[in-house]
Amino acid sequence: MRYGATGVNLEIDLSRGNIEKVETDPKMTELFLGGQGAGAKILWDRVPPDTDPFSPENLLIFSAGLLHATPVPGANRVAVNTFSPQTNLMSHSLMGGFFGPEMKHAGYDQIIIRGKASDLVYLYIHNDTVEIRDATHLRGKGCTETGDLLKEELKDDKVQVAAIGLAGENRVYTASIDHGHSSAARGVGVIMGDKRLKAIAVRGTKDINIAHPAELFDISMKMHKRISESEGCGDWMAYDEDDSFHHNHFAWGNARVRRIDFWSDELQERWTKLKYDHMDRQTSCYNCPKNCRNVIKWPGRRRFGYKCYGKDTYHMAAFKELDFSYDILGVAQEYGLDSYSTPQVIAFGIELYDAGILTDKDMPDFPEDSGDRVWYLMEKIVRREGIGDILADGVSLAAKRIGNGAEQYDHNTVKGFEQLPIKLGKVNPAYFLMIATGEKMSITQIEGSFPQDPIRDMKERQAFVDKWDAVPDQKFKDYFMNWEKRNLMPTQAFCDIVDWNEAMHYIDDSIGLCGFVSSFRGQFGGDIAYHINNIPEFIALATGMEMDKSILWKDFQRIRNLVRAVNVRRGLRRKDERPPEDHWAVRDEEMEQNLLTEYYKFKGWNDQGVPTQETLKSLDLEFIAEDLVERGILDENGNTPVENEPAVIEKN
Amino acid sequence: MTGGKKTKIIKEIIVNVDKCTGCRSCEMACSAFHSVPKYSSLNPARARIRVYMDETKDLYVPIRAGDYTQAECNGRNSYTIAGKEYSQCTFCPAACPSRDYFKEPDSGLPLKCDMCEDIPPLEEPMCVQACKFDALTYVERETEVVHEEVQRGEMEAGIASLINRFGAKSVREAVARATKH
Numbered sequence: 001m002r003y004g005a006t007g008v009n010l011e012i013d014l015s016r017g018n019i020e021k022v023e024t025d026p027k028m029t030e031l032f033l034g035g036q037g038a039g040a041k042i043l044w045d046r047v048p049p050d051t052d053p054f055s056p057e058n059l060l061i062f063s064a065g066l067l068h069a070t071p072v073p074g075a076n077r078v079a080v081n082t083f084s085p086q087t088n089l090m091s092h093s094l095m096g097g098f099f100g101p102e103m104k105h106a107g108y109d110q111i112i113i114r115g116k117a118s119d120l121v122y123l124y125i126h127n128d129t130v131e132i133r134d135a136t137h138l139r140g141k142g143c144t145e146t147g148d149l150l151k152e153e154l155k156d157d158k159v160q161v162a163a164i165g166l167a168g169e170n171r172v173y174t175a176s177i178d179h180g181h182s183s184a185a186r187g188v189g190v191i192m193g194d195k196r197l198k199a200i201a202v203r204g205t206k207d208i209n210i211a212h213p214a215e216l217f218d219i220s221m222k223m224h225k226r227i228s229e230s231e232g233c234g235d236w237m238a239y240d241e242d243d244s245f246h247h248n249h250f251a252w253g254n255a256r257v258r259r260i261d262f263w264s265d266e267l268q269e270r271w272t273k274l275k276y277d278h279m280d281r282q283t284s285c286y287n288c289p290k291n292c293r294n295v296i297k298w299p300g301r302r303r304f305g306y307k308c309y310g311k312d313t314y315h316m317a318a319f320k321e322l323d324f325s326y327d328i329l330g331v332a333q334e335y336g337l338d339s340y341s342t343p344q345v346i347a348f349g350i351e352l353y354d355a356g357i358l359t360d361k362d363m364p365d366f367p368e369d370s371g372d373r374v375w376y377l378m379e380k381i382v383r384r385e386g387i388g389d390i391l392a393d394g395v396s397l398a399a400k401r402i403g404n405g406a407e408q409y410d411h412n413t414v415k416g417f418e419q420l421p422i423k424l425g426k427v428n429p430a431y432f433l434m435i436a437t438g439e440k441m442s443i444t445q446i447e448g449s450f451p452q453d454p455i456r457d458m459k460e461r462q463a464f465v466d467k468w469d470a471v472p473d474q475k476f477k478d479y480f481m482n483w484e485k486r487n488l489m490p491t492q493a494f495c496d497i498v499d500w501n502e503a504m505h506y507i508d509d510s511i512g513l514c515g516f517v518s519s520f521r522g523q524f525g526g527d528i529a530y531h532i533n534n535i536p537e538f539i540a541l542a543t544g545m546e547m548d549k550s551i552l553w554k555d556f557q558r559i560r561n562l563v564r565a566v567n568v569r570r571g572l573r574r575k576d577e578r579p580p581e582d583h584w585a586v587r588d589e590e591m592e593q594n595l596l597t598e599y600y601k602f603k604g605w606n607d608q609g610v611p612t613q614e615t616l617k618s619l620d621l622e623f624i625a626e627d628l629v630e631r632g633i634l635d636e637n638g639n640t641p642v643e644n645e646p647a648v649i650e651k652n
Numbered sequence: 653m654t655g656g657k658k659t660k661i662i663k664e665i666i667v668n669v670d671k672c673t674g675c676r677s678c679e680m681a682c683s684a685f686h687s688v689p690k691y692s693s694l695n696p697a698r699a700r701i702r703v704y705m706d707e708t709k710d711l712y713v714p715i716r717a718g719d720y721t722q723a724e725c726n727g728r729n730s731y732t733i734a735g736k737e738y739s740q741c742t743f744c745p746a747a748c749p750s751r752d753y754f755k756e757p758d759s760g761l762p763l764k765c766d767m768c769e770d771i772p773p774l775e776e777p778m779c780v781q782a783c784k785f786d787a788l789t790y791v792e793r794e795t796e797v798v799h800e801e802v803q804r805g806e807m808e809a810g811i812a813s814l815i816n817r818f819g820a821k822s823v824r825e826a827v828a829r830a831t832k833h
């Protein structure tokens with residue numbers, strides 16, 4: 001009997017119309033948990049490194065977290081993994097809401113999609129009934145519109161739908177997969193569209209076996225209460241109307257202009273009114289006592305939901321105000337566009353026009369007003385019309401295709417992926433390491449446990465440390481107590497901190513916890529519900545697996561190294577691990593490179609950032625070591641020959 | 653029947669649809685509490701409370717299972733409340749053939765909210781305990797009753813549905829067979 005996991009994967013071959021239910025090896029759950037860990041293992045095993053993301057051999061994997069469909073609160077993030085045409089690396093995406101738990105109740109830990117349908121289809125799953133159905137009637141429909149139509153068609157309002165919109169259908173690289181008001185971002189919608197899969201509708205009514213159900217229920221209800229009462233969990237921006245943080249400190253336009261005096265009391269008052277005049281309610285994800293999602297009804301648009309910074313990206317790209325975002329977000333959501341990267345691509349297009357690199361020939365009738373321009377380009381991009389066909393590939397690839405100096409304007413990407421528009425003064429070593437080496441493609445997917453800044457008042461600092469139960473080790477408290485200046489700490493401390501930050505994301509993304517109750521939120525206030533010291537008990541009670549802090553930490557390291565190996569095999573090397581050159585005004589190349597070398601050593605990677613045989617073996621990943629040696633990526637001394645660089649991701 | 657006045661405690665769960673966030677914690681908790689043995693499984697499909705949710709129309713309606721009904725209503729109304737359109741079914745607590753709410757997923761037998769009757773009694777029903785947004789609140793009030801209403805319990809509702817499906821005779825026979833051992 002399997003506990004926690006269902007032990008069954010659903011294998012769909014869209015080219016052949018084949019559907020199979022495959023029992024999985026419990027050993028794999030022990031080693032890779034579920035979610036992103038399980039997804040990465042499948043990609044490693046089954047997608048050869050030279051596979052083009054648009055090849056039918058590429059897989060699109062919906063991977064439920066190990067704790068989904070258990071009583072554990074806040075466990076609802078399903079991982080969506082594939083290979084991205086934008087980065088040529090593994091896409092890492094997470095989607096909240098209800099989809100992951102529903103998959104598990106239907107009886108599946110992973111839905112693995114291979115091949116391509118000849119025309120639009122959708123996948124219908126109701127427990128053991130699995131069908132590939134025609135979806136040509138849904139062509140061009142919006143994401144939530146598709147969800148509504150399928151619920152009606154299937155006469156079941158409990159069915160959970162994940163769908164792509166026009167952007168995914170047209171293989172826009174910044175397309176998302178949307179499930180109600182939750183969204184899987186960072187470049188997965190394009191592959192769903194390429195596979196001609198419009199939607200997955202899943203409904204499950206089966207039980208999940210729990211190893212120690214009464215005990216798990218008991219600690220889950222306590223956790224439920226704790227999360228509900230804690231101010232250190234959830235998205236505080238759902239309640240706090242002061243968003244000077246993003247507006248004054250993040251850069252506007254194409255990650256270009258900082259407006260440090262933008263925020264004002266008058267503005268806050270106006271925007272708060274705008275929000276509450278148009279907000280229906282705040283909603284939650286499955287079994288979570290926080291309500292982070294603001295649901296907005298804007299005249300003439302479909303209802304949409306947003307969290308946190310999601311409301312800012314469009315108006316900051318357009319140099320407009322909140323009403324602009326409210327107007328466009330409902331439309332962008334229906335198109336299925338990643339609201340982080342898309343506005344950047346658009347702002348990049350506008351800059352190229354202003355610089356004369358793109359002209360009226362490329363953009364006929366390009367409007368004057370910056371807001372109209374954003375609309376204009378969004379419409380072109382989702383249809384891949386004219387210049388939109390180029391911009392739809394994302395900033396980095398578009399810059400190369402446009403040429404003529406456009407590359408200079410691709411100044412905010414790492415590994416070919418758009419980053420948060422943050423431009424600061426002096427290099428911060430922890431952030432340098434996170435932005436450089438993160439493989440989840442966004443700083444929000446690696447930062448999160450250790451505070452961003454020291455607390456000035458020593459008494460307050462002590463008080464913070466005294467009740468800081470999330471730390472894996474006393475040394476983090478010491479680092480914090482002895483921390484003077486943001487940028488100054490011993491190298492060892494920076495390595496430890498980055499590692500801890502990263503660990504929590506890898507754990508969350510495999511067991512399916514939301515970052516707002518775990519990996520992302522501890523940095524703000526320290527009072528986070530889940531951490532390395534209490535998560536093991538939840539896993540142990542749910543799955544019956546032997547689990548403690550050190551086992552879980554090793555699981556993190558195993559999954560981390562697996563993901564790195566997946567990407568290394570596709571060409572990822574040290575040269576790709578560079579934050580944007582202007583991320584900080586004052587840089588120190590020598591310090592940075594030394595730091596990177598130290599961090600690689602700390603991680604057990606060689607100077608190219610490739611895990612060594614020794615590291616891999618210590619994590620039960622001999623098969624990876626063998627593969628990397630066979631491919632000549634590792635020599636017998638654990639080094640990576642530099643001439644071996646396949647340079648899949650070319651940076652000019 | 654004595655005709656004398658009796659009082660009885662009426663237990664009620666008041667629903668505030670404006671406060672519901674759609675977290676479905678109530679479904680989770682209800683299903684766990686009613687699994688046998690207690691908490692042994694959890695599965696919203698077995699819950700005696702379901703949250704009707706329509707994100708597009710902004711409808712969030714937690715409904716508790718009431719009686720089972722043999723046939724779906726013919727001619728359903730829709731209501732507009734505070735500018736939102738609800739179908740009659742949205743508020744209906746019936747386990748009804750037109751939808752799969754409130755039916756045991758394996759047997760198809762109807763489920764009914766029992767207000768978490770338990771010994772010792774819970775301070776509050778599980779769904780109320782799980783609701784952190786005050787969309788569900790529990791109230792007890794004393795009321796005078798002239799004569800006891802016949803409340804069909806869950807078992808009775810189950811038997812009624814079996815009779816409907818297989819006929820009274822075969823149910824009687826099956827009960828006789830089953831109780832022989």
Ligand code: SF4
Nearest residue numbers: 285288290292514516
């Ligand atoms: S904390 Fe917020 S975003 Fe996370 S699961 Fe709960 S409601 Fe969803």
Ligand code: SF4
Nearest residue numbers: 682765767768777779
């Ligand atoms: S009162 Fe008890 S039985 Fe009724 S819906 Fe709530 S949890 Fe379920």
Ligand code: SF4
Nearest residue numbers: 672673675676678783
């Ligand atoms: S627990 Fe409360 S807020 Fe959550 S779905 Fe149920 S009734 Fe709504």
